[in-house]
Amino acid sequence: MATAVEGSPDNVQADAGTLPTVMGKVRRPDPLRIEVARTLKSFIIGGNLPFGTHPVETELAQSLGVSRLPVREALQLLAQDGWVDLRKGFGAFVHTPSAKEVDEVFSVRTVLEAEAARQAAVVIAEGRADKQEIVRLKDVFEEGVKEMEVGHKAAIGDKNSELHFAIVDLTGNSVLGSMVSLIEERVRWYFGAIALRRAPASWEEHAQVIDAILAGDSSRAHDLMAQHCERSRIGLLDMSMSGFAKDD
Known part of the structure; x- marks a missing residue:
């Protein structure tokens, strides 16, 4: 027997005891690298990491309470948007605008x-x-x-x-x-x-x-x-x- 699912789009019909075929997806939390990148960008904008600063991955990881991997990935994301510069063999440096x-x-x-x-x-x-x-x-x-x-x-x-x-x-x-x-x-x-x-x-x-x-x-x-x-x-x-x- 089909029953109306209250609150579902267009009053979608579904069998009793089953989920409707059309449902809103649960929003997944942002990946950790995104959260770390967002935090580091706020530090850069706020002046906590001034132009030319060399943020060390291990120190950032310890400060933020995460492993080095999401920090490294976050720095790569920030480099793509011009917030930091990645220098081979030296790591990341906060970008100094020209x-x-x-x-x-x-x-x-x-x-x-x-x-x-x-x-x-x-x-x-x-x-x-x-x-x-x-x-x-x-x-x-x-x-x-x-x-x-x-x-x-x-x-x-x-x-x-x-x-x-x-x-x-x-x-x-x-x-x-x-x-x-x-x-x-x-x-x-x-x-x-x-x-x-x-x-x-x-x-x-x-x-x-x-x-x-x-x-x-x-x-x-x-x-x-x-x-x-x-x-x-x-x-x-x-x-x-x-x-x-x-x-x-």
């Missing part, structure tokens, strides 16, 4: 984020803004000021990223958000090199951008954000020229 890489990422960032600031101001001017998004933008700004005063480098980078995303979210433009997300990890990674040095000026610039957005001044918001991103780009290029990166 001036060209920095320039490419931050040039694209300037275009995207300036447009985000412009669109956010338009949303405000037209009265379409989500009040919760406005509150979030202000809150993240204040949280960033506090982290800057403490001098917590990683937290400054996190709040910088959150603030820029809060502006993007205010636009309601999901396509723009997706495009910004594509480069955000690299932006956070590179910005970490100048986070403490740039923080005071950066937060003053953030305040000016936010004021322009909340005033609904789209042209000014666009120009101020473009200038803000450009100053970070120039700061990173200056640092790369003086040592942290070589333009291959």
Whole structure:
């Protein structure tokens, strides 16, 4: 006798005591190498493994509580995406971005984020803004000021990223958000090199951008954000020229 299986797609019929023929698959946990790679990438982005660092497999394995194999596999995955460089006979080294890489990422960032600031101001001017998004933008700004005063480098980078995303979210433009997300990890990674040095000026610039957005001044918001991103780009290029990166 066939019985209806409650909650199954299209009320699939199945024999009593048997599983329905159509079921959702149980999601398998990510392989250990993926989890290790994700953890190591967060260390790299957060500055715990700076440019040029040589992460030793045995030390990483011991620190993470895993064997060397998933660590080795994770480093190979990270090398494929440009986070580390594998040197035959020496092992893995955290990638040091070239001036060209920095320039490419931050040039694209300037275009995207300036447009985000412009669109956010338009949303405000037209009265379409989500009040919760406005509150979030202000809150993240204040949280960033506090982290800057403490001098917590990683937290400054996190709040910088959150603030820029809060502006993007205010636009309601999901396509723009997706495009910004594509480069955000690299932006956070590179910005970490100048986070403490740039923080005071950066937060003053953030305040000016936010004021322009909340005033609904789209042209000014666009120009101020473009200038803000450009100053970070120039700061990173200056640092790369003086040592942290070589333009291959």
